[in-house]
Amino acid sequence: MTSEITLFVNPTAGRGRGARAAQPAASALRAAGFSVRTVVGENAADALTRARDAVASGTGALIAVGGDGMAHLALQAVAGTRTPLGLVAAGTGNDFARALGLPLGDPAAAGRQIAESLKGARLRDVDLGHVNGTWFGTVLASGFDSRVNDRGNRMRRPSGRVKYDLAMLAELAAFRPVRYRMTLDDGETREIEATLIAVGNGSSYGGGMKICAGADLGDGLFDITVVGPCTRRTLLRVFPKVYRGTHLSHPVVSVHRAAGVELVADGLTGYADGEPLGPLPLTARCVPGAVRVAIP
Template sequence: MTSTGDRPDCLALVANPAAGGGLGRRLAERVARRLSVLMPGTRIRTLLSRSWADAERLLSEEVGRSRESPAPGSRALVVMGGDGMAHLGLNAVAGTPVPLGVIPAGTGNDFCRGAGLPGRIPAALEAIASGRSGSVDLARVSGTVRTRDGLREGSRWVGSVVSSGYDARVNRGVNELKLRLGPPSYAYVALRELSRFAPLDYRIEVDGRVRELEAMLIAVGNGGWIGGGMQICPGADITDGRLDVTIIHPCSRATLVRALSSVYTGGFVRLPFVERLRARTVTVDGEGLAAMADGEDLGRVPLRIECRPGALRLMGAGARRGPRAAKH
């Protein structure tokens, strides 16, 4: 649901200075000045994070201040960076009345794609300043998940996709590169990982139905994109109250390479070894599997993934919604 309302009295802009190869640091103050022009009467505070843990702390403190405000909606939170910052932002505000804005300044920006938000900074600022906001779904992931103190039993919110197979290994390999160039980095690591990859043993539960199978990957999406524009769950809609599940069954490496060539268009889902499901709740388990989500380490299986409709109030929602891919 999208609505137009009053602008907040106070807005905290939390930026990752390292995002986009330093783009975040260079643009943070400029972005704050532009928001001040677009949102007269709104007080803008700019905060630069020093690390993942520092960003998480800053966001938590800002949400705490918002909860103490006498009027709901009088404060808002905006993050600037890549999918990692979007992930931290939505984890800070999910389930609260605090609205979140996202300014894409990373190399992937897949959450913005899935949410229909503008992919360029000027348009993102206009959308945030418009006063338009909407409720969108999130995935709630429970199990052994990453926290500031390491892996702990708990839960995290996910905006895009939970990856656990070949896709997760590619994501992790890209994160380990000293120089990250967005989609070209994913293509390079995808080919490198493929040379040593074998099908994985999965145990999954989809809305109560248990299956044991081998697969190259099982991706569970709230949104549909990973890796800077790869449509691993084409047509995923973050307002439909469902998770989209993509299973790539065992195939030869050469066949998978051909499939990867159409992952940016989503056309690979028409191949006979690709299965697609929709569900409210999915549990992923298997031998030696580790999960990634929103471009970051998520945790260790088993993980329970549940769609939570309307868990996030998103500033600028509905600004740009592309056509949904057909379901198969």
């Protein structure tokens, strides 16, 4: 593997933490003997073009510095190639890094760990989800949670996580279950009412909410969590359990495992890794070993 690697930086991640994290990560990588080139795009589309160019030119690794949004963007450049992906978690959620067992909030340690992984060829091929030409590492969300995202994205104030807490309260006031048509790869179609359906390649979203707590990045399958129709009161009781993953035992929750799923519903936007995919219907498939990552 070449010693020339690419640092892929989002300077706005985590209110500027991305830019601040880039320097100690780069220093750790250079101290380990790597030649580091930094890529910062003018916008997401430009950044992705630059990252893809780096991969096509034979960079030894693409190291994404930022949160889940930056990891998601990096996946679009490296998925399906043999170029290793490293993550320096410097965002708000960091769910993909968390699923991989990577350091959170310590860019120098992350840089050292990535260097050790690359030099020792300690790399792991992990699964990704693929939907409408887009790769995702964590969870495809639809339903109540995606409506919270929709509302939060429309709000100008406040900023950060508080905005989405307020959006959740507003969505609770207007809450209604959604009628879905869900088809798994066994070919059986289920007509169901649900509060939300989450398709998990990874186990968590939203900064550690273990909505698909049993998901495994290496089993070639999605864990599909269905929260059935419930009252606002029940939803408020179940929701805090998501942070521990104990909601899966609640009677309104069911889990399906499949390599592919189609979701059809009216008036819903799908989100993957927290990024909007577009309206349902959406068809997702789990692609085994789609990306090579530098791991502890």
